Amino acid sequence: MTQDKKFSQVLDLSKKILAEYDLCDNCLGRLFAKKLHLTSNKLLGKKIHKKLKIQNKKCHICKNAFDTVHFYLEKMQSASSQYQYKTFLVGAKLKPSVLDRDDHIRSQFKLKGIDAVKTSITREIAKQYSKKIHKKPVQQDQDLTITVDFKTESCEVHSKSLCLSGRYVKPVRDVPQKQKPCQNCLGKGCVTCNHHGMAEFDSVEGMICKYIFEKFGAVQAKITWIGGEDTTSLVSGKGRPFFAKITNPKKRKVTIPKTVISNKIKIHNLKQIAKIPQGPIPFRSKAVLQITTEGQITPESIAKLDELNNNTVAIYEKSGKRSEKKIHSVSYVINSPNSFTLKMSLDGGIPLKHFVSGDDVFPNVSDLMSNKSKLEQFDFDEVSTR
Secondary structure, X not given: OOHHHHHHHHHHHHHHHHHHOOOOXXXXXXXXXXXXXXXXXXXXXXXXXXXXXXXXXXXXXXXXXXXXXXXXXXXXXXXOOOOOOOEEEEEEEOOHHHXXXXXXHHHHOOOOOOOOHHHHHHHHHHHXXXXXXXXXXXXXXXXXXXXXXXXXXXXXXEEOOEEXXXXXXXXXXXXXXXXXXXXXXXXXXXXXXXXXXXXXXXXXXXXXXXXXXXXXXXXXEEEEEOXXXXXXXXXXXXXXXXXXXXXXXXXXXXXXXXXXXXXXEEEEEEEEEOOOOOOOOOEEEEEEEXXXXXXXXXXXXXXXXXXXXXXXXXXXXXXXXXXXXEEEEEEEEXXXXXXXEEEEEXXXXXXXXXXXXXXXXEOOHHHXXXXXXXXXXXXXXXXXXX
């Protein structure tokens, strides 16, 4: 069928539609643009109106929403002005009645394979916004998502999350690893905590997050830990690895020093990565344990700990699940009749307090020495991923 024949058929059907409904150039052209292999809905609609000598008034479908595009372009530019981004995606929220009227006309006149009104509006906004700001609209993996709400005449902006990896060194004691959530919102984010989910920054997590918030212009971040330590533990050497996912960052490209001193901790090699590894991350630690015993320590009893060298221990959870972890090396020094220092290189995931006391870990220090033992303090010299 020739293009002229197709256009003639479009005119006949358009005349029937316009006899019942007023449609704007964009909505009318959208109904037939794909059939005629044309890209501009507006130009086609204008041509049809002109050929039929029919002037459109208020569009039955969109209520002339396309005439408000420039109004929303200004709102979009204002809302996104603080964000760094190269690519963007536009979304739209329309009144349900707009979608219903569009569906009704397409069904009534058996129009298939055409774009919905929502698709047409978002595409038009994205095209004009791209010209205005000289950035690229994309359909996936966008830096910025801008949602235009025609119901409330507003616009929301959300940027793609960023992922970081780094290490921290904790050279002082009495610093907890994890931060207590804001008591008002329980970590969700509220006005009281400036939407951070945490009201204070006196932990390793809090100090890392505070630096991230200031550097990337973000308000929330989720830390993935590679193991953990007590409040009283030190973390030395190259530090403990961690990952961070930053929610809705305003800045995407920042310069980070190789070492960052954030209050009581040091952060090393903080850098952006493509994504955080999924699932458990195997790691190995070098730990220094300070242990006390109920009975006196003898050379014969402490020598029993040599059996742990290059051996595995079984860990039993309350659920009944059993797992095995390896201890790669051990060494020890007696400090007093009832205390000693135990140095170990071991797989991550061994609960050290239970390993010493003998609770649900076999073999363990208390059983091997036949002397009830207690872990008083433990530090980490090195934590490495495999």
